Amino acid sequence: MEIILAKTAGFCPGVKRAVETVYEKIGEGRMYTYGPIIHNRIVTDDLEEKGVFSISSLDEAEEGSEIILRSHGVVPEVYDRIREKGLRFTDLTCPYVKKIHNIVRDNYNEGRKIIIVGNPTHPEVVGINGYCENTAVIAESKDDLEKIESDGKYSLVVQTTFNTGIFDEMIKSLPKELDIKIFNTICSATEKRQKEAEQISRTVDYMIVLGDKNSSNTQKLYQISKKNCENTFLFEKICIKQLKSFEKNVKIGITAGASTPPCIIEEAIKQ
Ligand code: SF4
Incomplete structure (x- = not known):
C-alpha cells in the first residue's frame, strides 16, 4: 500500500x-x-x-x-x-477575510453594488455582507449571476474557500456589458490545497479527505477529488475498517481540510 x-x-x-x-x-x-x-x-x-x-x-x-x-x-x-x-x-x-471586508466597504461607499460569490449561509459570507449593509447579491452558481440586472456598477468578491474551478466558470459567464470590478479573493492556502487534491486524486486508486462534514472547504476537497477518483471518501478521522477493505497493492492519496487538526493526519499515516 x-x-x-x-x-x-x-x-x-x-x-x-x-x-x-x-x-x-x-x-x-x-x-x-x-x-x-x-x-x-x-x-x-x-x-x-x-x-x-x-x-x-x-x-x-x-x-x-x-x-x-x-x-x-x-x-x-x-x-x-x-x-x-x-x-x-x-x-x-483571518487577515484574508479582513481584506475582503475592506474591499466591500470601500466599493460600497463608492456607490457600487456588491456581489459575493459563495454560500449565502456560511458565516464568512454573512459577515462580508455586513460591510455593505446586507445589500449584496449572493451567487453560488452561474444561474444566480444570470439574474443580475445590467444597469448599475458592481464589485464582486468571492468566499476565501470557494472552488477555484467553479469560480473561473462563473466569471466567464458574466455578461460582457456588465460594469464590474472583479476581486479574486480566494485565499492562496485554499488554492494550493485544491490544486494538490486535484493532482493527487488523478494518480491514486483511493482518495481520503479528512475533515468535518460541516466544513465547507473539506466538502470542496471531496468534490474535487471525487471528479477524478471514484473511490473518494470523506472521513472525520481515519476509518480503519474501511482501510482494511482496500486491496493490498493500491495507491492511496490523503488530503485534509483547513480545519483538520494535525493529530488526525498523523494518525492516518501511521495506519
Ligand atoms: S482558508 Fe484559512 S488562511 Fe484562507 S482565508 Fe480562510 S482562515 Fe484564512
Missing part, C-alpha cells in the same frame, strides 16, 4: 492562529468563542472539556467575559454590541 500525503493537508495559517490563540488563552478567565472556533468537533469538544464554550448570541456571555471572534469574521454590528455589553474581545478574523 503506497500512501501519498498532500503537503497542504491540515490547518491553514488563519485557522492555526485562531486555534493556537484560544489554547494559549485558557486559564485567563471566562471566555467564549462566537460560533465554533473551527468546523471540527474533535477540537470543539476538547475546548468544551477545558471550559471554552461556543455561543451563538452575545446575550449568553456574562459581563466582563471575553469573546473570541473566529477566523470567519463577523458583521460590524457585533463589535458595537460587544462594547455595549461590557465584554472583552480578541479578534482572530
Whole structure:
C-alpha cells in the first residue's frame, strides 16, 4: 500500500492562529468563542472539556467575559454590541477575510453594488455582507449571476474557500456589458490545497479527505477529488475498517481540510 500525503493537508495559517490563540488563552478567565472556533468537533469538544464554550448570541456571555471572534469574521454590528455589553474581545478574523471586508466597504461607499460569490449561509459570507449593509447579491452558481440586472456598477468578491474551478466558470459567464470590478479573493492556502487534491486524486486508486462534514472547504476537497477518483471518501478521522477493505497493492492519496487538526493526519499515516 503506497500512501501519498498532500503537503497542504491540515490547518491553514488563519485557522492555526485562531486555534493556537484560544489554547494559549485558557486559564485567563471566562471566555467564549462566537460560533465554533473551527468546523471540527474533535477540537470543539476538547475546548468544551477545558471550559471554552461556543455561543451563538452575545446575550449568553456574562459581563466582563471575553469573546473570541473566529477566523470567519463577523458583521460590524457585533463589535458595537460587544462594547455595549461590557465584554472583552480578541479578534482572530483571518487577515484574508479582513481584506475582503475592506474591499466591500470601500466599493460600497463608492456607490457600487456588491456581489459575493459563495454560500449565502456560511458565516464568512454573512459577515462580508455586513460591510455593505446586507445589500449584496449572493451567487453560488452561474444561474444566480444570470439574474443580475445590467444597469448599475458592481464589485464582486468571492468566499476565501470557494472552488477555484467553479469560480473561473462563473466569471466567464458574466455578461460582457456588465460594469464590474472583479476581486479574486480566494485565499492562496485554499488554492494550493485544491490544486494538490486535484493532482493527487488523478494518480491514486483511493482518495481520503479528512475533515468535518460541516466544513465547507473539506466538502470542496471531496468534490474535487471525487471528479477524478471514484473511490473518494470523506472521513472525520481515519476509518480503519474501511482501510482494511482496500486491496493490498493500491495507491492511496490523503488530503485534509483547513480545519483538520494535525493529530488526525498523523494518525492516518501511521495506519
Ligand atoms: S482558508 Fe484562507 S482565508 Fe480562510 S482562515 Fe484559512 S488562511 Fe484564512
